[in-house]
Amino acid sequence: MTSVVSNDPLLRADLNGIATLTLNRPAQRNALSIGLMEAIIAEFDRIKEDAGVRVVVITGAGTCFCAGHDLKELRADPSRAHYEKTFALCSTMMQRIVALPQPVIAAVHGIATAAGCQLVATCDLAVAAEESHFATPGVNIGLFCSTPMVALTRAVSRKQAMEMLLTGEPIDAPTALRLGLVNRLAPTPQVMEEAVDLAVEIIAKSPLTLKLGKQAFYAQAELGLAAAYDYASQVMTENMMALDAQEGIDAFLAKRKPEWKGC
Incomplete structure (x- = not known):
């Protein structure tokens, strides 16, 4: 959605108490590389101490929100230590969202799959484009979405989560709204506007x-x-x-x- 040209894996823009974090790896569908996850964690640590930030909005550059882990990076080093580092880092990042004093809103367009779906489920609130889709498709490649499962089972009912995890089939935005994975839907061009409107409503509170x-x-x-x-x-x-x-x-x-x- 954001089209800013930059080599940084994460972009931050602050305006009127809202810090917008943009996952900026559009060519990789904003896959969560180690570098991107480290950048997100570092930014959360800065935001935690920033009294000027009242709400955080997370979105993605390009045509989608987040396609999950960077599988090419994962397979580039097939060592246990590398896998443990990657998944532990992702878990740390998700827990930073929960621990952050400020509410965090996901503004989702395109797809949010695997760890990308986990990110949506972890955020306090989510606004999704009407054309967006969500999935935990790891089972299709022999890698059960175990860490995304943690957030998903805390956001939707167990049977709905299990169906997504066992089949890997995507759900559309209206279904995600019905299941409670997202809060609001908007036409794709208005997703950020809707997320900002929600943030402004929250900022009015103590x-x-x-x-x-x-x-x-x-x-x-x-x-x-x-x-x-x-x-x-x-x-x-x-x-x-x-x-x-x-x-x-x-x-x-x-x-x-x-x-x-x-x-």
Whole structure:
């Protein structure tokens, strides 16, 4: 979708609190090489400390979002150490998204396959082009999409995830929306616009509340019911003690717009 000419595997552009990260290997369908994954991790580490960034949008240059791992790079060094490094690096990258204080939105066009589908499933939100497709097709080449499975099974139902994993067959964008893999659909030319609109809607909220809420969302999901409620109650109490919660409630009662302080 982005057509900027650059040799960098990852591009970043900041505007009005939104950091847009563009996977920039269009000739390789934005395959996740070691260099690209390292660049993404490094950028997330910078964004984590950047109070000026409120939301992150991830998209891809060229005709697709991301085709997964770079298979040519994988096979160029058929050693166990190389494979372990590649998959561990990818897992680290995905976990950086979950740990990032800022919400992350995938803006998807073309295809998102294998680790590319994993990336969509890992992002907090996703906007997809109406013509886009998603798949975990590793089974077709003898390589089960085991790491993409981790994110996929946390985004859609187990049986739907299993069907995608066992058959390798792609699903279209309306199906991805119905299954909960993506949040919104848009015509291909308007995907980034829709993603930015979603980001702007989020930016209007308290940054502290968003940080607390995102962290709590993923933490409670790993707990049993009683432990989840105990944990969430503690988070609610902590949130209520924050100035932004007090300001938000007072503004609501006074029928005025809140002025967030981020604390």
